[in-house]
């Protein structure tokens with residue numbers, strides 16, 4: 001009887017030859033990631049349960065990434081980063097991407113930015129491995145053909161002490177995406193389409209496996225966008241079979257060995273869902289839920305107050321490239337926030353060109369606000385002084401992943417989740433806009 005990619009990874013990590021959905025198994029963890037929001041809580045659990053002088057199970061398998069509430073005067077947010085700093089020193093944690101000078105992030109070569117994108121860029125996401133992170137969007141790394149999922153501080157504290165976790169094997173829902181991607185569609189449209197179809201609880205505790213020629217043709221960054229948002233459908237994790245695109249990306253960033261695994265042809269799926277991507281159109285998720293889907297066209301009378309391009313989901317280099325394709329030669333009508341996910345993405349904005357101009361030149365000429373310091377920034381609101389935070393009950397088109405009430409700050413603000421194409425087109429007109437008007 002065949003197994004899916006995720007079953008194979010979990011079987012291997014639990015030292016068994018076969019596992020089945022629904023079984024509870026102990027897995028050996030390859031990597032644990034935590035950040036400034038949950039790190040302090042995780043460290044607290046670890047110390048309480050394993051002792052004040054306890055040592056972590058492996059200082060080379062824990063990655064600490066301050067990224068959420070960084071550029072703020074908020075004392076508690078700053079204290080959280082201090083706790084990570086002390087812990088990294090005490091435990092000789094190898095991968096701690098610290099920021100010491102808040103006034104100039106560029107003076108901090110170690111500082112990366114948003115954890116999920118930084119993990120990939122620093123070579124921590126490898127096929128066949130088991131990655132847990134204290135963040136729901138840890139599922140982002142499923143794009144690399146690994147088992148990656150978010151956990152709470154208690155589980156993370158336990159992993160810190162033991163390197164193991166008890167988990168239930170998820171059943172797999174298979175999404176077959178075939179057909180030619182139209183030039184106006186992005187991975188964000190596909191995942192919003194799927195979440196709209198199955199709802200925010202449609203994949204609860206299941207693996208969402210993405211396959212088909214449209215996925216095979218995707219870059220790693222687009223694959224990450226797909227997997228990043230499986231949690232918005234309740235998914236435990238997302239997976240995509242590793243291929244040459246994956247290997248090239250990973251090998252350029254790490255020399256650690258890894259073993260790719262693949263879904264067997266006779267594997268059993270919980271369900272199968274087929275899409276012809278050539279027939280889809282640009283969509284948005286309307287307030288206040290990621291499954292509240294509408295086509296961008298249907299929302300063309302929605303007046304917006306701002307556009308936000310950033311986050312783990314929508315603040316990668318290609319996301320900005322796509323926004324620049326639309327913005328080039330136009331002026332924005334609303335304040336448009338550019339928040340690179342990581343320091344590397346920030347640098348790319350000043351290096352990578354679209355039609356002779358750097359992305360940052362295109363943004364500035366279009367009247368966008370100058371690119372901000374890399375971090376999660378207003379994706380999840382944050383302290384009042386967070387860059388781009390919605391402090392008024394306004395309407396925003398955003399490339400982020402969630403639009404629950406209060407998500408970006410003000411409880412009465414309305415967020416339309418959209419692709420970078422759609423966010424950029426909307427910034428130009430001041431209304432939710434189908435990017436085909438500009439492409």
Ligand SMILES: CC(C)[C@H](C(=O)O)[C@@H](O)C(=O)O
Pocket residue numbers: 037038068134135136137150380
């Ligand atoms: C702060 C963190 C726990 C949270 C998450 O788990 O997703 C955040 O990153 C988010 O995107 O909502």
